[in-house]
Every structure is written in structure tokens, then in C-alpha cells.
Amino acid sequence: MLTSGTRAVLQVPGQDEVTFTPTTLGLARARALGHALAPLRARDAVDGDPDAPALPGGSPPLSELVGWPDSVEDALATWAGHTPGLAVDLGHDAAGRPVTIDLVRDGPHALVAGTTGAGKSELLRSLVVGLALRRSPGDLALLLVDFKGGSSLGDCALLPHVTGMVTDLDPHLAGRVLASLRAELTRREGVVAAAGVKDAAEVPGLPRLVVVIDEFRVLAEEVPEVMGGLIRLAAVGRSLGVHLVLATQRPAGVVGPDLRANVNLRIALRLRDSADSHDVIETAQAALLPEGRPGLALWRTGADLPRAIQVARVGPPRRRSSSGWDVQVVPDIWSARRVLDRPAEAEAEADDLGALATTLREAAEQADLHPPVVWHPPLPEELGTLSGEPRAWALADVPSRQAREALTWVGDHHVGLVGAARSGRTTALRSLLSRADGAWVVVLDLGRGLEGTEAAEHPGLVGWVQPDDLAHGIRVLDRLEGVVRARQSAGAGAEHVPVVLVLDGWDRFVDLFEPVERGRAVDVALRVLREGPAVGVVALLSGDRSLLLGKVASTLPSTWALRLNDPSDLLMTGLRPHQLPTTQPPGRLVSMRDGTEAHVVLPSAGQPVSPAGHPPLVCRALPRRWSAGSGQWAVGGDEAAPVPRPAGSVLVIGPPGSGRTHALARLRDGRPAVVVDPASPPEVEEVSRACAGLGTGGLLVVDDAHLLAGSPLEDALVEVATAYRMELLVAADAEAAAGAFRGLVPQAARARTGVVLQPGSASHGAVLGVSVPVGDLPLPGRGVLVHRGRCTRVQVVAPEE
Numbered sequence: 001m002l003t004s005g006t007r008a009v010l011q012v013p014g015q016d017e018v019t020f021t022p023t024t025l026g027l028a029r030a031r032a033l034g035h036a037l038a039p040l041r042a043r044d045a046v047d048g049d050p051d052a053p054a055l056p057g058g059s060p061p062l063s064e065l066v067g068w069p070d071s072v073e074d075a076l077a078t079w080a081g082h083t084p085g086l087a088v089d090l091g092h093d094a095a096g097r098p099v100t101i102d103l104v105r106d107g108p109h110a111l112v113a114g115t116t117g118a119g120k121s122e123l124l125r126s127l128v129v130g131l132a133l134r135r136s137p138g139d140l141a142l143l144l145v146d147f148k149g150g151s152s153l154g155d156c157a158l159l160p161h162v163t164g165m166v167t168d169l170d171p172h173l174a175g176r177v178l179a180s181l182r183a184e185l186t187r188r189e190g191v192v193a194a195a196g197v198k199d200a201a202e203v204p205g206l207p208r209l210v211v212v213i214d215e216f217r218v219l220a221e222e223v224p225e226v227m228g229g230l231i232r233l234a235a236v237g238r239s240l241g242v243h244l245v246l247a248t249q250r251p252a253g254v255v256g257p258d259l260r261a262n263v264n265l266r267i268a269l270r271l272r273d274s275a276d277s278h279d280v281i282e283t284a285q286a287a288l289l290p291e292g293r294p295g296l297a298l299w300r301t302g303a304d305l306p307r308a309i310q311v312a313r314v315g316p317p318r319r320r321s322s323s324g325w326d327v328q329v330v331p332d333i334w335s336a337r338r339v340l341d342r343p344a345e346a347e348a349e350a351d352d353l354g355a356l357a358t359t360l361r362e363a364a365e366q367a368d369l370h371p372p373v374v375w376h377p378p379l380p381e382e383l384g385t386l387s388g389e390p391r392a393w394a395l396a397d398v399p400s401r402q403a404r405e406a407l408t409w410v411g412d413h414h415v416g417l418v419g420a421a422r423s424g425r426t427t428a429l430r431s432l433l434s435r436a437d438g439a440w441v442v443v444l445d446l447g448r449g450l451e452g453t454e455a456a457e458h459p460g461l462v463g464w465v466q467p468d469d470l471a472h473g474i475r476v477l478d479r480l481e482g483v484v485r486a487r488q489s490a491g492a493g494a495e496h497v498p499v500v501l502v503l504d505g506w507d508r509f510v511d512l513f514e515p516v517e518r519g520r521a522v523d524v525a526l527r528v529l530r531e532g533p534a535v536g537v538v539a540l541l542s543g544d545r546s547l548l549l550g551k552v553a554s555t556l557p558s559t560w561a562l563r564l565n566d567p568s569d570l571l572m573t574g575l576r577p578h579q580l581p582t583t584q585p586p587g588r589l590v591s592m593r594d595g596t597e598a599h600v601v602l603p604s605a606g607q608p609v610s611p612a613g614h615p616p617l618v619c620r621a622l623p624r625r626w627s628a629g630s631g632q633w634a635v636g637g638d639e640a641a642p643v644p645r646p647a648g649s650v651l652v653i654g655p656p657g658s659g660r661t662h663a664l665a666r667l668r669d670g671r672p673a674v675v676v677d678p679a680s681p682p683e684v685e686e687v688s689r690a691c692a693g694l695g696t697g698g699l700l701v702v703d704d705a706h707l708l709a710g711s712p713l714e715d716a717l718v719e720v721a722t723a724y725r726m727e728l729l730v731a732a733d734a735e736a737a738a739g740a741f742r743g744l745v746p747q748a749a750r751a752r753t754g755v756v757l758q759p760g761s762a763s764h765g766a767v768l769g770v771s772v773p774v775g776d777l778p779l780p781g782r783g784v785l786v787h788r789g790r791c792t793r794v795q796v797v798a799p800e801e
Contacts (some may be wrong), residue, residue, distance in 0.1 A: 011531075018590070039282055042275065053308040056094040059295050061315035062126050065089035065098050066133050068316045079136035086140070086208060086243065088130035090123075091295065091311040091605040099309045101127075101208065103245075106265040106301045108238040113254060113280045114269025120128075121152035123269065123311045126216055129353065130312075131210065132159045137364045139207050141371035142801045148213030157358035160364035162291065163209075164375025174219070175578040176597075178229040179399035180375045181242075185233065186207065188240040200241030206232075207371060217248040222486055227256075228477065234262035241397040252693050267299040268306075281306050301530035322395045326342075376404055379599040381585045386601060393431040394560075394589060395709060396598040407598060411498035413533055414555060417542040417589075419562030425542040428506055428562070430455055430603040431768065432540050437609035439498040440474055440616060446505040446512065454603055455502070459610040463573065468507065470516055470775030471653040477524045479638065480615045484528055487535035487615070492732055496536035497611050501528065501771050504550060506543030516775040517762065529555035545569045548592070548775030559592040561597060582728030586634075622795045624779055633666035636785060643794055646787055649728040651748040651768065653737045654757025659780040660731040663796050667729055673699035676717065678707035684716040691720045701729040705744040706736035712745045721747065724798035734764045756796070757783035765791070 002405040004680070010018040061066075069075040093099050103110065112571055114120035131140060137160045146153040153771045188200060195203045211233075213219060214353065220227055221785035234244055235258075246263070248254060252275060255263065256460065260529050271277045281300045295311035310578070332600035343715060364370065379397050387394045392406035409415060409432055419425035424448035433455050442463040445451055465473040481502060487496055503509060513521040516740055527541055529552065547553060549572075561570055564582040570580055570590065571689035579595030581588065587600035620640040628642065630637070636643045645667060654664050674690045677683065682690075691698060698720050721728055730748035734756065737745045745767065748754070754768045758778050765772035768786045773793065776782050781796030 012790055019723065032385075039366070047141065050607055052093070053298065055289075055296065055388060056092055056096070056307050056310040058092075059310055060092060060312050062133075062312040062314050065092070065312050066130050067311065069133070069359055070595075071599040072359060072366055073206045074361045075133075078133060078368075079139075079363070079367075081472075082134050082136075084137070086126060086131060086135070086210070088134055089312070090126060090130060091297075091309040091312075093308060095589045098800070099307070101265065101299070103243045103265070104208075104547060107243055108264045109234050109245070109250065110265040110267065111263045111280060112245065112267045112269075113249070113251045113271060113286075114247075114275065114297070115249055115272045115276075117291075117294060118269035119296070119311060119423060120249070120269055122295060122313055123267065123268055124153060124212055124245070124247055124351075125156060125314050126312055128153065128156045128159070128210075128212060129314050129356070132161045132360060135161075136367070136369050137161045137207075137371045138205075138369040141207050141209045141374060143181075145211070145213040145219070147213075147218045149396055150448055152214045153212065155353050158354065158361070160357075160369070161371055161372060163371045164377070166358075170437070172578055174223040174226050176397070176399045176402065177375065178226055180402055181211070181229065181233055183402045183735060184374050185236060185240060188242070189236075192240065199239050206241060209372075209374060210243045210245060212245045212247070213246045213752065214289060215249070216246040217254045220254045223578075227259075231256075231258045237262070238604075250276055252276055255279070257617040264298070265301050267297050267309075269295070285459055316356075318732065327772045331497070341770075345399075346454075348665045351664065354407060364709075373402055375399070376402070376666065377586070379404075382587070383599055383601045385604060390604065390606070391435045391437070392601055393435050394428070394598040394600050396596050396739075398596060406510050409435070411436055411500060411536075411538055413557050414529060414541065416547050416556035416559035417540075417554075417562065418545065418547045418564065418592075419542070420544065420565045420585065423562035423564070423586075424600055425562050425586070425680045426450065426504055427587060427603070428544050428560070428600045429540055429590070431600050433458060433500070433502055434606075435496075436500055438611045439500045439608075441500050442480060442609050442617075442619070444473055444503045444505075444509065445500070446503070446508045449504055450502070458608060460500075460608070460615075462615045462617055466621070466801075467512065467757050469777055470521075471773050472619070472776075473513065474517065474524075474773060474775060475638070475793065476619045477521050477528065479619050480528055480532075481524050483616045484532050484537050487537070488531070490535075490646060497613060499532075501525075501532075501537070501539040503539060503541050505798060507546045510546065512626065513775075518600060520788060526551055528553065546696055548573055559785060560589040560598070561592060562587070562589060565737040568675045583689075622782070622793060624777065624795075625798050626795050627800075628797045631669065632797060633663075633669065634781075634785070634794040634796045636792050641693075643785060643792065646753045646785070648753060649730075649751040651737070651754035652729070652731040652736045652744065653745075653750075653754065653764065653767065655734055655760070656782060657780065658757035660757060662799055663757065663781065663783075664701060664729050664731050666797055667755075668701055670736070671699055673701045673729070675709075676700070676702045676713075677702045678702075681708070681711075681713055684713060687716060688720055689714070691726065692725055694782050695723070696724050696726075698724060699728045699729065700726045702744055703731045704733075705730045705748075706732040706740070709743055710741060717744060718747050734759070737767050738764065740767070752789065753787050755783050755785055755796075757781070757796075759784060790801065 003076055008020055008022045030431045085102045087100050087102035089098040090101045112458045114121060140161050142161045143164045144153045190204055191206055192200055200206050203650035213514050266280050268277055268280040268286035270289040271286045272288045277284045277286035281298055286298050297309050298306040337510045359693045383395055385407055391408050394407040396407050398405050411764055417425045418429045430453055433791050441458050444465040444469045463476045465476055473750045510522055557686055568579055574590045575595055589598040601782045619638045620638050626635050633645050634643045650667055652660050653659050708772045728748040730744050734744050740746055749767050751770055756772050757766050759772045759774050762771040768792060770786050770789055772784045772791055
């Protein structure tokens with residue numbers, strides 16, 4: 001209120017009066033300004049184009065157009081009173097009237113275009129939220145694809161209608177989305193056909209699906225194979241209740257004629273040039289929209305003229321002052337202008353979408369309303385035992401069936417696991433083995449990754465091979481092949497308890513066993529892999545890329561790949577690039593057969609079911625050191641049990657330090673004997689008298705007999721032993737014994753009984769007429785007992801400490 005020409009008083013209800021000096025114009029200046037403004041007219045169209053629509057002003061909150069529920073009851077009441085279609089008041093026109101857009105009536109699909117800052121993302125948010133406010137999750141499902149990393153539509157994922165949220169698509173993820181959408185179309189086609197109608201709208205309880213894709217151009221350029229699927233979706237979507245909303249900054253060259261033919265609703269915010277505007281609304285008017293007006297757009301359906309809309313921003317109703325006043329004191333008129341422009345921005349930021357989403361979720365839970373599952377989120381990076389599926393070793397993602405399926409293994413086929421170090425391949429083996437019920441198990445732990453785990457406690461364990469015990473590994477494989485042959489001989493129709501070969505590290509297996517016995521162990525393993533499944537002998541193999549190549553690859557009906565150092569190796573198996581995940585955390589699997597993605601379940605804490613009956617083989621590892629009482633000289637055989645002392649003459653050969661002298665002592669076991677030590681050789685007459693004193697069948701023990709080769713003492717010992725038919729216990733160096741053709745060594749070898757300690761070559765058994773197994777541990781007392789052509793691995797009892 002002016003109190004004089006230069007003073008005024010500001011009166012605000014409930015506040016003290018404020019005296020101030022108003023900014024005013026003189027009469028002459030006011031008249032001059034009025035004359036200058038009189039010829040001007042308000043612009044009510046785009047750049048004065050008489051054919052362009054009038055432009056609205058302001059940016060109302062969405063709540064003023066569609067309502068904003070304050071409670072669960074409000075939300076349920078709004079959902080219950082919805083009208084047919086997918087109508088939403090998206091904004092207002094120049095006259096302030098609400099503009100209603102209906103995807104069913106105006107679509108079925110929509111194209112939204114707008115340059116940076118034009119309000120494209122806000123339009124999508126308003127559309128999504130407006131639809132969610134009008135329709136319940138039982139009537140509407142939303143699938144959101146946001147190429148801005150979730151910055152545009154991320155908070156909309158909190159709405160109960162959202163069945164999936166996808167950000168930053170790569171070719172693999174895009175393939176999953178397309179497979180899910182194809183499966184949804186197939187499902188809807190079946191539902192519509194079963195109902196005997198032609199349109200999904202006539203099927204009660206079938207919700208509509210709206211797929212919103214922001215930055216559609218990026219999708220088309222980076223994952224071009226997606227276009228074919230989207231074109232098919234656009235073609236059949238109307239009758240199946242599926243709608244596409246495609247948003248992009250530049251539509252030129254992206255929306256082809258096939259897709260454009262099915263996109264009836266087009267919305268153009270401000271665009272950079274007239275060509276982009278023509279691509280969307282077939283006129284240049286969108287390129288002439290003023291800057292600084294986000295949400296101002298032109299929209300068009302079919303051949304109708306473009307219409308203007310100011311898109312509402314997501315937000316609750318405006319907060320009003322309780323007195324009806326909103327007064328701020330500023331120093332001058334220019335500061336006032338800045339204050340007037342500020343509130344709209346502040347309100348736009350405070351959209352209150354989180355609170356709204358919470359209210360809608362509570363309403364959906366109360367009414368038990370849920371959208372159909374169209375898209376499952378990516379598999380988790382760690383999985384414990386699956387609820388209801390305790391025997392599942394992995395969880396597979398099957399978008400073509402819109403499902404996640406538990407993978408179980410019943411021991412009826414081989415499984416190969418390919419992966420680099422620390423990719424989770426050993427954990428996958430453990431998971432499979434921990435759920436192998438009722439099976440006998442043989443383990444080749446060539447990386448020591450299974451040592452100390454639950455695998456060592458499996459109730460069906462009958463053999464365990466460590467990486468340095470090659471001879472034991474060869475024996476285990478020989479026995480396993482024997483099981484295959486025995487079961488083949490039993491004929492068809494016989495029931496067999498499964499026998500599982502667990503081989504952790506095929507690449508290391510080949511490296512270790514290929515040089516031994518000309519790779520015989522590798523050949524045996526391949527024969528078991530080829531012929532075993534028919535008689536219940538199956539394998540769980542892990543390894544690097546070598547499992548994808550060569551003979552072993554053809555024997556594996558089920559191969560899963562974990563992370564590899566070079567993912568392109570998987571392309572050699574026939575997989576396509578889009579089937580390869582961009583990232584593979586430890587435990588993430590890809591099927592070599594069809595590209596199915598799965599994740600390993602952690603090994604079960606429970607004990608597997610014990611197998612029935614007697615084991616078809618037992619092949620225990622020999623102890624590395626064995627102590628026993630008197631009367632026992634060695635442990636050996638597949639049972640690793642005490643071995644009876646061989647009768648008659650025995651030849652003991654081996655390299656220095658292999659335990660020849662101690663083996664002789666244990667074989668003698670304190671019996672009366674004539675003992676000859678080449679280190680202090682006796683006289684011939686002395687030996688003859690001692691042997692005569694023992695009489696026929698006495699025992700003659702000679703250590704380091706190779707040192708006596710060709711000497712008169714050796715000839716005398718041979719003569720005396722022959723004359724008195726004495727038992728011989730003779731020890732000699734293996735290399736020297738191989739070249740001995742006369743003397744004590746050949747004399748003792750005639751019985752074809754001996755012990756070959758630490759054989760370095762199969763030919764070290766030639767003096768006994770056999771080829772001995774090699775590859776054993778170089779331990780004192782470790783060797784092979786040969787008895788009449790039969791070889792048994794043994795460990796001689798350790799000396800007493």
C-alpha cells in the first residue's frame with residue numbers, strides 16, 4: 001500500500017508490516033513504453049506459422065491431471081475405477097485443457113524424439129507413472145530398457161507394475177531380452193487362441209505389456225540383431241496387448257519403414273533440425289520449438305495435424321501457503337524475476353516418486369496384484385542350496401521359457417567344465433559330486449583343489465589320485481576300464497550302480513600322463529569316456545580350453561564354459577557372439593550346446609546317499625610311509641593291505657637310495673642265513689663251510705651283488721647255492737642287473753620273483769621277464785613286487801626310528 005509518492009507498506013496476514021521504497025516509472029516514461037508495446041501481439045503458434053498449434057505454457061505436476069494417492073485406499077479406488085484402454089493425461093494444451101493420450105486408441109506403439117534437454121526422459125517418466133496410477137499391476141505390466149544406465153527410468157523400477165528393468169544392454173543381454181519377449185508373445189498367442197478370440201483385450205485377466213526403451217538409437221546401432229525381433233513385436237503387438245514406446249534423440253535412419261508402419265503415435269519435443277522433425281511428425285515445426293521449455297512437444301496420430309502439449313512433470317500436488325500468500329522480499333525488480341523462475345525447478349526435482357511407489361506397492365500387496373514375469377533379472381553371483389531343489393547343482397536362466405530352472409545330474413552322462421584358473425570350475429565339480437547320490441566315486445585330484453573338501457568324505461569314494469602319484473593314477477584307470485569290460489560282458493539289461501570318475505584338470509592330466517608309458521593312461525581314459533556311459537561309468541571333467549578340442553571334446557555330451565582367458569575360444573564351438581556374456585563372475589556357466597546361462601550352486605552341506613552293494617573296484621593309494629610290527633615286510637595292492645612275504649628266491653633291484661638293503665632285511669625277517677657283504681667279502685672256503693652248515697634249502701643273502709659280477713666269489717656262491725638248492729635273497733643296482741647274463745642276478749631271477757624299487761623305466765623289469773609300471777613316487781621302499789609275471793605296487797615297511 002502506497003503511503004506517499006516514494007514510500008509504501010507491505011502487509012502480509014499474520015506478519016508485521018514492512019515499510020519499503022517501491023520501484024516505479026515516471027508518467028512520461030510509462031507513456032513512452034506503452035506506445036512502444038502497443039503494436040506487439042502475443043505469439044500463439046510456432047514462429048508465427050498460422051498452421052502451427054498454439055503453444056501452452058507452464059509445466060503442471062502430473063498429480064493435478066491424474067490424481068496422486070495419499071493412501072493405499074486411494075490407490076485401490078483409482079485402479080478399480082479405470083476405463084478401458086491405456087489412457088493417461090500426459091499434460092495440457094494452450095487452453096489449459098488436459099491432453100489425454102491412449103496407447104490403445106492412438107498407438108498401439110509410440111515414437112518419442114527430443115534433443116538433449118528437451119525433456120524426453122521426463123516425458124517417459126510421466127507416461128510410466130501416469131499409466132501406473134491409472135491401471136493396477138493386474139492390468140498392466142511394464143518392461144523398462146534404459147540406455148542411460150538407469151538415470152532416466154531407474155526410480156520407476158520401484159513401481160509394482162515393473163516386471164523388469166534393463167540398463168546398458170550388451171549383445172548378450174539384448175539376446176536375453178528378445179528371447180523373453182518372444183516367449184511372452186508365444187505365451188499370449190496361446191492364451192488368445194485358447195480363449196477363442198482374436199484380440200487380447202477380450203481375454204479377462206490378461207494384462208497389457210508396455211515396453212519402454214529409452215535411447216533406442218543406441219540399441220539399434222550397438223545391437224542391430226535386436227531390430228528384427230522388435231519389428232515382429234510391433235507387427236503382432238496390437239492383437240496381443242503388447243505396446244512399444246521407443247525414445248531417441250535422433251530418429252533419422254533408425255526407424256525403418258517396417259517399424260514406422262506400426263508406430264501410429266509420434267511425439268516430438270524440440271529437435272535439432274527440420275529433417276529430424278520431418279522423420280517424426282512429417283513437418284519441420286518441432287525444430288522451431290523454443291529452447292528452455294523442457295516438456296514442450298508436438299504430437300501426432302496418423303494423418304491428423306500436430307497438436308501441442310506441455311508435458312506434466314512427475315510430482316505431487318503443489319504445496320500452497322495456509323494463508324493463500326507466498327511472499328518474498330527482494331532488493332529490486334530483477335531479483336524478483338529470478339525468484340519467480342525458481343520455484344518450478346525446485347518442485348520438479350522433488351517428485352516424491354519414492355513415496356508414491358511405496359504406496360502403490362503396498363496397495364498391490366494388499367490386493368494381491370502382480371504383473372506377469374516377463375523378464376528375470378540377471379543371475380546372482382552366489383547361490384546357496386535352492387529352496388525346494390536340494391539336489392540342484394546349478395540354476396539356469398531360460399528366457400525362452402521365461403523361467404529359471406534348477407539343473408540336476410543323476411549320473412547318466414558325462415559333464416565337462418571348461419574354465420580358466422579361479423573361474424569356479426573346481427567348485428562346480430564339488431557341487432556336482434556333493435549331490436551324486438548312490439554312486440561309487442574315483443577322484444583324480446590333479447590340482448589339489450578337492451583336497452580337504454567334502455569330496456574326500458563322499459560315502460562312495462573308492463579311489464583318490466594325487467598329482468605326483470602317476471603310477472596309482474594309471475592303476476586306477478586300468479581298474480576302471482576293467483569295470484567297463486566286466487559290465488559289457490554282463491550283457492544288456494543288467495542294472496549297474498553308477499561309477500563316477502572325477503578328473504579335476506584335464507589339461508594337467510594330459511601333461512603329466514602323456515610322457516608316461518607313451519601316453520597309455522590318456523588312451524585308457526578316452527576309452528572309458530567313450531564306452532563307459534552305456535554301462536553306468538560316467539565322468540565329471542574340468543579343464544581349460546583343451547576340453548573344447550580334440551578327441552575328448554567329442555565324448556562330452558554336456559559341456560559348460562566358465563570364464564576363459566580368451567572368450568573367443570567359445571566361438572569355435574559354434575556359439576554366436578551374442579550368446580557370450582560380457583562378464584562372467586566365478587561360477588557363471590554357459591552351455592556349449594545352446595548358450596544357456598547358469599550359475600553354480602555352492603556344494604551341499606549334506607551327505608550324499610551311500611551306494612548299494614559291494615564296490616566294483618577299490619584302489620586305495622599306498623601310504624608314503626608305513627610302519628608295522630614284526631613279520632610284515634610291505635603293504636601293497638589295490639587294497640593297500642599287508643603283502644605276504646614271497647616264497648623262494650627273490651631278486652631286489654633298484655637305484656642307490658631306493659631301500660634295497662632294508663628290503664633285504666625285511667624279506668629275511670631274522671631267518672638264519674649266510675650273509676655276504678661285498679664291502680668286506682669273505683673267503684670262498686669260509687662261505688662254503690657256512691652254507692654247508694645250513695644244509696639243503698638254506699638261505700643265502702647277498703647285497704650289492706653287482707659289485708661281485710665276474711669275480712671268483714660270485715662263481716663260488718652260484719656253485720654253492722646250486723649244490724645246496726639254497727634260497728637266494730639278492731640285491732643289485734637296476735642298471736647293472738639289466739646287463740647281467742650270468743652270476744647271482746640271473747640265478748636269483750630264475751624264480752621270476754623279485755622287487756623292483758623305484759623303477760625309472762618299464763624295461764627295469766626285463767630281468768624278471770616283465771614290463772613294470774612306472775611313474776611312482778620316488779620314495780625309499782616304493783616299488784613293484786613281481787611274482788611269476790604279475791606286478792603289484794608295494795611300499796616296504798619303514799625302518800624303525
